[in-house]
Amino acid sequence: MSSLNKSLLIPLGIFIVLVVILAGGFGLKDPHFLPSQLIDQQFPDFALSELNDPSRELTADDMRGQVALVNVWATWCPNCLVEHPELLRISRDEGVPLYGINYNDDPFKARQWLVRHNNPFQFNIVDNKGKLGIELGVYGAPETFIVDANGVIRYRHVGPVSRRTWEETLGPIIELLETNPDGIKG
Amino acid sequence: MLTKVHRIVMLFALALCQAPAWAAIDAYPFPDDEMRQQYNSLIAELRCPQCLNTNIAGSDAMIAKDLRREVHRMVLEGQSDDDIRAFMLARYGDFILYKPQLRAGTLVLWFGPGILFIIALVVIFGMLRRRNSNVTALSDQDQERLKQLLSK
Structure with missing residues (x-):
């Protein structure tokens, strides 16, 4: 037994x-969390028009020079509205340039949306075919990337950015990149 | 002449024989069947990054639609299956391939089930052998008692 x-x-x-x-x-x-393949890689090349000024062509070079946040958003995305107040606060208080990628959206609706909810972005890349999204490995919205001064992707956040996201991850990483550009990996 | 009942029955029959509506009806044009076949097999083996367990052929998600369009473009450009898989892998990682590549990071995926199976076999054989050895292990004393009991 x-x-x-x-x-x-x-x-x-x-x-x-x-x-x-x-x-x-x-x-x-x-x-839903997929590790990004693009960390520590150069931001993919693109040539797309600006949302409010369609005659202006934007390229990856327009994002160089400063550590920046690149936010993938759309009017069809409810969580983009959720994170919007925090994006407005970051652009107002934190001194970090914020660039938008208007992803798979109707540019007309997107312009209206920004008028109604205010515009935290220095410029918006119109990616209405989702091509840049694919280059970035984006599979939904919102997503937020930290791109360093040399145009290298350093961090990817999937889902809405909250105050907590800023305080615990985005803020500290940006600070580190600004003070010590080569100090962090991955 | 069809009676009213006939018509109703036919209507129901028609409703029943509708083919299931697949999500992926993009009707992309292909110059030849080989390319169409390549496209179909690729979208069947690429996994939709948004939907966790559907291939991009069977998903109506926006990203699946975009990826089908990209696959179509690359097939028409004459890219090979491996080129297209590498393109997807570089952007979406192992997740996108239902059949991940054999690398250090995916060893557990490929051999984990086999190793678990071997462990299971070893455990089962071990248990069986122990059980058998218990049955045969009767000491001389016990044998003697058994004989006495049986002869009563």
Whole structure:
């Protein structure tokens, strides 16, 4: 009997190990979070028009010179409205340039949206075919990238930016990049 | 002449034989069947990054639509399956491939189930052997008692 009981403990042990592994896979991680392939890579090349000034052509060079936030947004995206007040606050208080990518959207609606909710962006790249989105590995909106002064992507945030996101991740990373441009990796 | 009942029955029959509406009806033009086949097999094996468990062929998500358009463009440009997979991998990572590449980071994916199966076999054989050895292990004393009991 006693050896039978002991052997019953083996599957129980395996079961517990599996539960721990699977709990790690299911419970702790957001399945929507995909690690970005583009961290520490140059921001992809593009040539697209500006939302409010369609005659102006924007390229990746327009984002160089300063550490900046690049925000992927659209009028069809409810979470973009959720994060909007925080983006307005960042552009007002934090002195970080904020560039928008208007993603898979109707430029006319997008212009109206910015008038109604105010415009935190220095300029908006019109990506109404989603081509730049694909180059960036974007699969929804909102997404926010930190691009350093040399135009290298340093961080990617998926989902709405909240005050907490700014205080715990975006703010500190930007500060680090501004004081010590080569100091962080990944 | 069709009676009213006939018509109603036919209407129902028509409703029933509608083909299931697949999400991906883009009707992209292809110059030849080979390219169409390449396109169809690629969109079947690429995973939609937005929807967790659908290929981009079967998803109506915006990103799936955009990716189908990109695959179509690259197929027409004459790019190979591997070129197109590499393009997707560079932007979306292993997630995009239903059949991930064999690399250090994906070893567990490829061999994990096999290793678990082998562990299971070892455990089962171990348990069976122990159980068998328990059955045969009767001491001389026990044998003697057994004989006595049986002869009663």
